[in-house]
Amino acid sequence: MPSVYWDKVISKGTSKRYYVRSKVRDVKRSHGSCRTLREAQALKGQILKSIADGSYWETPKEEVSLNEFYQQWIKTKSKTLKDGTLKDYADTFRLHILPSLGDKKLADIKPADVQACINLIEGKPATANKTYRYLRNFLNFAVDMEVIARTPCRRIGVPSGSREAEFDILRLDEVQQVLEVTDESIRPLVAVLAYSGLRIGEALGLKWKDVDFEARCIRVERTWTRNNAWSTPKSKRSRRAVPLTSTLATILAESYESANRPSPDTVVFSHNGTRPLDHSNVRRKFNKALTNAGVRHVRIHDLRHTYATNMLACGCSIKALQYALGHSAATLTLDTYAHYFPESAAEAVSRFDALISRSVVSISERKKQ
Numbered sequence: 001m002p003s004v005y006w007d008k009v010i011s012k013g014t015s016k017r018y019y020v021r022s023k024v025r026d027v028k029r030s031h032g033s034c035r036t037l038r039e040a041q042a043l044k045g046q047i048l049k050s051i052a053d054g055s056y057w058e059t060p061k062e063e064v065s066l067n068e069f070y071q072q073w074i075k076t077k078s079k080t081l082k083d084g085t086l087k088d089y090a091d092t093f094r095l096h097i098l099p100s101l102g103d104k105k106l107a108d109i110k111p112a113d114v115q116a117c118i119n120l121i122e123g124k125p126a127t128a129n130k131t132y133r134y135l136r137n138f139l140n141f142a143v144d145m146e147v148i149a150r151t152p153c154r155r156i157g158v159p160s161g162s163r164e165a166e167f168d169i170l171r172l173d174e175v176q177q178v179l180e181v182t183d184e185s186i187r188p189l190v191a192v193l194a195y196s197g198l199r200i201g202e203a204l205g206l207k208w209k210d211v212d213f214e215a216r217c218i219r220v221e222r223t224w225t226r227n228n229a230w231s232t233p234k235s236k237r238s239r240r241a242v243p244l245t246s247t248l249a250t251i252l253a254e255s256y257e258s259a260n261r262p263s264p265d266t267v268v269f270s271h272n273g274t275r276p277l278d279h280s281n282v283r284r285k286f287n288k289a290l291t292n293a294g295v296r297h298v299r300i301h302d303l304r305h306t307y308a309t310n311m312l313a314c315g316c317s318i319k320a321l322q323y324a325l326g327h328s329a330a331t332l333t334l335d336t337y338a339h340y341f342p343e344s345a346a347e348a349v350s351r352f353d354a355l356i357s358r359s360v361v362s363i364s365e366r367k368k369q
Contacts, residue, residue: 188255190286
């Protein structure tokens with residue numbers, strides 16, 4: 001039988017403390033102290049109730065490990081995040097957080113522990129930044145749930161890193177070399193990624209009704225995830241119409257004709273018209289094409305960066321590029337490609353000087369009058 005009892009301790013003077021304890025299935029626990037007998041009796045009632053409803057066996061807050069709370073947190077995240085993002089969270093925790101912090105009690109984790117966890121990620125500033133963001137999000141949730149009183153993510157040094165190092169850009173002649181040796185099944189897809197800047201999931205999600213040859217644009221309405229499932233675009237800004245160049249229009253028109261003009265709802269990059277190609281297979285064939293073309297290996301996502309930097313070089317405004325890429329804000333586009341803006345200030349200064357000169361002349365002429 002479970003028992004709940006207390007030890008009355010008389011300290012100096014007349015003050016009393018009732019230390020409440022319990023013993024259930026030979027497991028003893030201490031539940032703190034009360035100042036009065038009434039408080040001790042009330043606490044006893046709560047403990048007996050928790051024994052009856054089973055909550056007694058839940059781990060006390062101060063004993064909860066990071067791994068135990070992570071299971072609760074990731075379950076909560078699964079209700080709000082898209083599959084791809086959820087997988088990214090899970091992979092980041094599995095690879096970079098749980099190995100070093102998983103067994104620690106949340107209440108015992110100090111800033112030094114967080115710093116040590118981040119320091120283990122060497123030579124990958126982007127990964128370190130992402131890991132820290134995810135861990136901070138997780139620990140803030142623990143604070144919100146009152147599992148810990150304060151987050152240990154304080155004054156943590158995270159490698160800033162340069163965005164230049166995070167992607168590798170191909171020259172347009174290199175893109176052409178790759179296209180010439182790319183497997184026919186994905187050649188039009190690679191062209192779309194390099195010449196329109198779509199994310200691979202967005203390109204795989206295209207149906208022929210999304211390719212508007214008359215309006216010269218590609219409309220992004222859905223995506224195909226890495227888990228091989230349909231999903232909505234990444235954000236509101238991701239649902240957009242991307243300009244279709246004449247070169248890319250020709251490539252897609254040839255693909256459309258060779259497929260015997262499929263119906264509008266047919267998936268553009270697919271073996272059977274209904275299920276898009278698999279992400280992994282596309283990447284494998286792309287890597288093979290890079291090898292065959294004698295071009296250094298880059299990520300397939302770097303084709304998006306290739307598009308963006310070439311658009312900037314051709315004079316595209318940051319606002320127009322933001323819309324084409326589907327970024328949520330122009331500041332994101334600016335931060336990502338700040339190092340790739342063409343250095344054309346001299347031409348702008350000359351035009352500005354011409355305006356100044358005309359203004360000066362106008363003033364002089366007015367004085368003569």
